Amino acid sequence: xxxxxxxxxxxxxxxxxxxxxxxxxxxxxxxDLVLRKGEVVTLIGPNGSGKSxxxxxxxxxxxxxxxxxxxxxxxxxxxxxxxxxIDRTLxxxxxxxxxxxxxxxxxxxxxxxxxxxxxxxxxxxxxxxSGGEFQRVLLARALARKPDLLVLDEPLQGVDFQGxxxxxxxxxxxxxxxxxxxxxxxHDLHVVMAGTDTVICLNGHVCCSGTPEAVASSPExxxxxxxxxxRSLAIYRHHHDHTHLPDGRVRHADGSITDHCHADDGHHTxxxxxxxxxxxxxxxxxxxxxxxxxxxxxxx
Amino acid sequence: xxxxxxxxxxVAGIGIALMAGPLGCLIVWRRMAYFGDTMAHSALLGVALxxxxxxxxxxxxxxxxxLVAIVLVLLQRRDALSTDSLLGILSHSTLAxxxxxxxxxxxxxxxxMGLLFGDILAVSKADLVLVYAGGAAVxxxxxxxxxxxxxxxxxxxxxxxxxxxxxxxxIAFMLLMAAVVAIAMKIVGVLLITALLIVPAATARxxxxxxxxxxxxxxxxxxxxVVAGLLGSFRFDTPSGPSIVVAALxxxxxxxxxxxxxxxxx
Numbered sequence: 001x002x003x004x005x006x007x008x009x010x011x012x013x014x015x016x017x018x019x020x021x022x023x024x025x026x027x028x029x030x031x032d033l034v035l036r037k038g039e040v041v042t043l044i045g046p047n048g049s050g051k052s053x054x055x056x057x058x059x060x061x062x063x064x065x066x067x068x069x070x071x072x073x074x075x076x077x078x079x080x081x082x083x084x085x086i087d088r089t090l091x092x093x094x095x096x097x098x099x100x101x102x103x104x105x106x107x108x109x110x111x112x113x114x115x116x117x118x119x120x121x122x123x124x125x126x127x128x129x130s131g132g133e134f135q136r137v138l139l140a141r142a143l144a145r146k147p148d149l150l151v152l153d154e155p156l157q158g159v160d161f162q163g164x165x166x167x168x169x170x171x172x173x174x175x176x177x178x179x180x181x182x183x184x185x186x187h188d189l190h191v192v193m194a195g196t197d198t199v200i201c202l203n204g205h206v207c208c209s210g211t212p213e214a215v216a217s218s219p220e221x222x223x224x225x226x227x228x229x230x231r232s233l234a235i236y237r238h239h240h241d242h243t244h245l246p247d248g249r250v251r252h253a254d255g256s257i258t259d260h261c262h263a264d265d266g267h268h269t270x271x272x273x274x275x276x277x278x279x280x281x282x283x284x285x286x287x288x289x290x291x292x293x294x295x296x297x298x299x300x
Numbered sequence: 301x302x303x304x305x306x307x308x309x310x311v312a313g314i315g316i317a318l319m320a321g322p323l324g325c326l327i328v329w330r331r332m333a334y335f336g337d338t339m340a341h342s343a344l345l346g347v348a349l350x351x352x353x354x355x356x357x358x359x360x361x362x363x364x365x366x367l368v369a370i371v372l373v374l375l376q377r378r379d380a381l382s383t384d385s386l387l388g389i390l391s392h393s394t395l396a397x398x399x400x401x402x403x404x405x406x407x408x409x410x411x412x413m414g415l416l417f418g419d420i421l422a423v424s425k426a427d428l429v430l431v432y433a434g435g436a437a438v439x440x441x442x443x444x445x446x447x448x449x450x451x452x453x454x455x456x457x458x459x460x461x462x463x464x465x466x467x468x469x470x471i472a473f474m475l476l477m478a479a480v481v482a483i484a485m486k487i488v489g490v491l492l493i494t495a496l497l498i499v500p501a502a503t504a505r506x507x508x509x510x511x512x513x514x515x516x517x518x519x520x521x522x523x524x525x526v527v528a529g530l531l532g533s534f535r536f537d538t539p540s541g542p543s544i545v546v547a548a549l550x551x552x553x554x555x556x557x558x559x560x561x562x563x564x565x566x
């Protein structure tokens with residue numbers, strides 16, 4: 001589809017016709033994928049569709065059984081895993097976690113913690129962090145490596161809706177600021193981060209790919225996800241009437257700061273039919289279940 | 301000085317505690333205590349094999365412990381039984397097989413109690429060389445592989461994606477455990493080796509701010525347990541293994557007492 005095979009200075013990784021064969025069957029086959037500097041590629045697909053396998057081929061952990069992989073020499077990779085379970089007996093502070101896979105200059109670590117908004121957690125033990133804080137710390141750890149390519153494997157598991165949008169904003173900010181390439185495996189079939197340049201929908205093969213809008217309206221996508229696809233592919237592109245500050249306080253649209261966030265405290269815009277979030281996008285949208293995710297390119 | 305059996309046992313025991321510290325921490329962090337126990341229990345089968353094939357005792361124990369680790373990893377991949385059950389089966393069946401095999405070999409005289417619970421009288425000068433040469437090798441490998449070992453403990457996927465080859469350090473980790481079992485068997489006894497690995501590490505947790513400090517502290521606490529345990533063993537004529545473990549437990553319990561001026565432990 002739109003996977004552009006052109007090789008240029010911005011290309012980080014190119015997969016051509018990649019297939020991985022394990023215990024008598026093809027996990028994925030015929031995957032074309034180009035990762036470039038400053039571009040966000042999101043992989044979506046059902047469980048077992050080969051998302052992680054494809055990512056592992058791209059990062060060089062797995063060798064493909066067919067097809068070719070070209071990787072820029074000396075590529076630095078930053079990896080953000082799914083939520084981890086770290087045993088409580090391991091005394092691991094955020095600061096120590098930052099150098100887990102390699103030494104980094106102190107200034108890089110400070111910058112990374114700052115940009116992820118978790119500088120105040122430096123001396124905290126990782127087991128005491130909340131889900132959202134921990135994901136930010138993991139992102140900071142990857143950023144401190146100054147990666148050319150940031151790989152995020154379902155980074156939002158265990159993070160609530162509020163935390164999701166914040167993390168997506170953060171990831172997009174990193175891409176804009178550092179110009180690194182981003183490969184994101186999405187945990188949700190129907191939600192893709194705003195700013196995604198290419199969505200690749202996998203189901204053992206590339207079932208469709210292209211811009212989020214193009215994928216959402218492609219017949220392959222609708223076929224694969226059946227009835228639920230009526231809800232179509234949603235894209236995060238909305239702003240909030242309040243911001244959660246790293247120290248737990250809340251800054252409201254009217255500029256005031258409070259310790260807590262209550263819908264009826266007078267700082268919020270009146271609830272719309274969408275619930276607590278204001279959305280801002282120029283497409284038609286359809287709802288099939290009353291939830292607040294918006295569809296673009298759907299048939300609403 | 302080393303002509304005295306008690307001094308020999310003391311020097312050997314401290315050497316074992318030094319290498320047990322960092323390895324014990326890794327076992328605790330990776331929740332592999334029962335895995336270590338299973339390898340230790342298989343040591344008796346190694347002893348029987350060594351007598352049968354007339355090879356070096358330590359080599360036989362190391363080979364069987366490593367083999368049990370490999371079998372376990374292969375069985376885990378098949379997913380037929382839970383790891384818990386697999387460990388239970390392997391742990392006790394290798395111990396039973398070892399006991400039966402030794403009972404069959406009527407031509408060898410084996411001090412079974414010494415093997416099971418440790419014997420401070422049994423440490424020769426050759427054993428001292430083994431403990432310190434082997435211990436130095438074990439510590440050198442742990443130091444060399446520390447970063448990948450620790451990264452893989454936190455997340456194998458993360459270590460793998462960032463190029464640290466966790467599978468290699470996992471195999472090295474199991475071989476290290478087999479080596480410690482083989483080296484520590486004479487002093488601590490096969491039934492209690494895991495305790496010497498785990499109890500000092502658990503004690504060290506409360507006082508450690510980083511993984512590295514915890515590893516060093518675990519060695520120190522293990523050394524103290526060995527000294528106290530062997531003194532007790534000598535004084536009260538008790539087997540050395542249990543005496544060391546009782547000393548380690550006592551230190552663990554003392555460390556649990558809340559210290560004034562600090563918040564209660566989590």
